[in-house]
Amino acid sequence: xxxxxxxxxxxxxxxxxxxxxxxxxxxxxxxxxxxxxxxxxxxxxxxxxxxxxxxxxxxxxxxxxxxxxxxxxxxxxxxxxxxxxxxxxxxxxxxxxxxxxxxxxxxxxxxxxxxxxxxxxxxxxxxxxxxxxxxxxxxxxxxxxxxxxxxxxxxxxxxxxxxxxxxxxxxxxxxxxxxxxxxxxxxxxxxxxxxxxxxxxxxxxxxxxxxxxxxxxxxxxxxxxxxxxxxxx
Amino acid sequence: xxxxxxxxxxxxxxxxxxxxxxxxxxxxxxxxxxxxxxxxxxxxxxxxxxxxxxxxxxxxxxxxxxxxxxxxxxxxxxxxxxxxxxxxxxxxxxxxxxxxxxxxxxxxxxxxxxxxxxxxxxxxxxxxxxxxxxxxxxxxxxxxxxxxxxxxxxxxxxxxxxxxxxxxxxxxxxxxxxxxxxxxxxxxxxxxxxxxxxxxxxxxxxxxxxxxxxxxxxxxxxxxxxxxxxxxx
DNA sequence: ACCTGAACACCGTTCAAGT
DNA sequence: ACCTGAACACCGTTCAAGT
Numbered sequence: 329x330x331x332x333x334x335x336x337x338x339x340x341x342x343x344x345x346x347x348x349x350x351x352x353x354x355x356x357x358x359x360x361x362x363x364x365x366x367x368x369x370x371x372x373x374x375x376x377x378x379x380x381x382x383x384x385x386x387x388x389x390x391x392x393x394x395x396x397x398x399x400x401x402x403x404x405x406x407x408x409x410x411x412x413x414x415x416x417x418x419x420x421x422x423x424x425x426x427x428x429x430x431x432x433x434x435x436x437x438x439x440x441x442x443x444x445x446x447x448x449x450x451x452x453x454x455x456x457x458x459x460x461x462x463x464x465x466x467x468x469x470x471x472x473x474x475x476x477x478x479x480x481x482x483x484x485x486x487x488x489x490x491x492x493x494x495x496x497x498x499x500x501x502x503x504x505x506x507x508x509x510x511x512x513x514x515x516x517x518x519x520x521x522x523x524x525x526x527x528x529x530x531x532x533x534x535x536x537x538x539x540x541x542x543x544x545x546x547x548x549x550x551x552x553x554x555x556x557x558x559x560x561x
Numbered sequence: 562x563x564x565x566x567x568x569x570x571x572x573x574x575x576x577x578x579x580x581x582x583x584x585x586x587x588x589x590x591x592x593x594x595x596x597x598x599x600x601x602x603x604x605x606x607x608x609x610x611x612x613x614x615x616x617x618x619x620x621x622x623x624x625x626x627x628x629x630x631x632x633x634x635x636x637x638x639x640x641x642x643x644x645x646x647x648x649x650x651x652x653x654x655x656x657x658x659x660x661x662x663x664x665x666x667x668x669x670x671x672x673x674x675x676x677x678x679x680x681x682x683x684x685x686x687x688x689x690x691x692x693x694x695x696x697x698x699x700x701x702x703x704x705x706x707x708x709x710x711x712x713x714x715x716x717x718x719x720x721x722x723x724x725x726x727x728x729x730x731x732x733x734x735x736x737x738x739x740x741x742x743x744x745x746x747x748x749x750x751x752x753x754x755x756x757x758x759x760x761x762x763x764x765x766x767x768x769x770x771x772x773x774x775x776x777x778x779x780x781x782x783x784x785x786x787x788x789x790x791x792x793x794x
Numbered sequence: 795a796c797c798t799g800a801a802c803a804c805c806g807t808t809c810a811a812g813t
Numbered sequence: 814a815c816c817t818g819a820a821c822a823c824c825g826t827t828c829a830a831g832t
Binding site: 449450453454455456457458460463464466467470471474480481482484485486487488489491492493494495496497499500501502503504505506507512513515517518519520521523524527534535537538539541542544545546547548549550552553 | 682683686687688689690691693696697699700703704707713714715717718719720721722724725726727728729730732733734735736737738739740745746748750751752753754756757760767768770771772774775777778779780781782783785786
Binding site: 563565594595 | 823824825826827828830831832
């Protein structure tokens with residue numbers, strides 16, 4: 329068989345299969361040949377649909393970022409944007425969501441989307457590049473903060489520090505990074521890690537708790553700064 | 562030549578060369594064959610000194626973590642530990658550093674060490690594993706927080722959220738993630754990114770400012786929580 | 795003990811050939 | 814337009830052979 333009547337592959341099918349493979353076995357397990365086998369075609373077939381492996385990774389990354397909810401910034405996901413009144417930063421009710429609440433909801437959705445695919449986070453964390461969903465995300469966050477009254481320079485920094493925190497929390501489980509083997513912590517050098525071998529068993533609650541604590545602490549600290557900023561006028 | 566009188570290689574020389582290669586050309590550029598060429602030996606020679614490429618990466622990672630200053634927790638770097646008075650958590654002066662100050666100093670040193678080698682951060686962020694320097698770091702932070710009065714569960718979460726923030730900030734430059742090409746932001750979808758092409762030019766100050774803002778906000782938020790915790794008693 | 799070349803099962807990608 | 818096998822320059826790792 330050389331050219332089937334109906335194509336065996338599509339870009340979407342390739343991207344979806346690549347993400348599945350990365351989730352299941354890690355970034356290192358994604359090889360074009362392995363992926364082709366998974367899709368029941370020969371290796372070179374992929375190159376009819378994607379130019380390079382890097383371009384494929386870019387598409388996978390943007391599909392993950394596309395899962396992040398941005399509706400709290402007044403730009404609902406599915407709806408066509410560009411409302412005639414030129415007020416893109418309103419929630420459906422008509423009034424903009426207070427920025428700390430919008431930031432909290434967004435951060436949770438952002439983390440959930442990334443933590444569902446931790447193995448791709450190192451690629452994603454390199455920045456938006458030219459990926460449309462990543463640029464849309466950056467635009468929505470920055471725009472909302474500026475319209476809420478943050479100076480542009482501060483809004484940029486808040487976008488950055490939120491990404492630091494979210495990508496860091498989605499990159500790997502803190503708890504699971506500690507071997508469950510108690511003997512590891514026997515050494516006299518680690519006098520306080522006597523219980524560390526039990527961390528991996530509480531993976532979910534430890535990481536979730538750390539994320540929520542950090543998120544609320546960050547927001548409290550930012551609100552403090554915002555108040556100092558506005559009480560000056 | 563088969564076996565030279567004085568060995569051509571050593572584990573230290575291999576680790577150092579690997580880190581140089583990773584820094585200069587990225588994690589993907591590190592191949593055992595390429596590394597061997599860099600060291601003027603044949604590929605398989607490396608296997609007399611390291612068992613696998615993964616073990617080599619582990620050693621590289623731990624050498625980077627070894628650069629992090631932990632002296633603010635009362636365990637000075639170079640000095641032999643185990644002071645006879647059994648008070649490991651004191652600064653040279655004798656009194657423990659207040660935890661917010663210790664955390665701040667540590668976070669800055671942690672970030673500096675990692676940001677000097679961003680390409681290795683994805684590996685490092687997987688957790689301490691069995692790496693001695695990484696375990697020592699976790700022990701010092703956790704121990705200091707507990708002795709400062711934080712409940713153990715909270716101390717664990719603070720260690721986790723600090724690592725989230727620091728690894729996230731060291732993984733990649735926020736500013737450099739935005740293409741310097743102004744045309745990228747022309748699309749109607751990005752109404753607020755008109756100046757984003759200028760970000761890459763301010764790489765240093767944007768990322769540094771975001772890290773400092775986030776760090777101080779986090780610490781403020783944590784102090785708030787600590788006060789709530791202690792005023793209850 | 796420590797280095798070498800040969801060999802194995804992999805990679806990403808190109809290209810001519812098929813329909 | 815879309816798939817194939819063959820081919821190229823790479824990988825990590827093993828192993829027998831050398832000193």
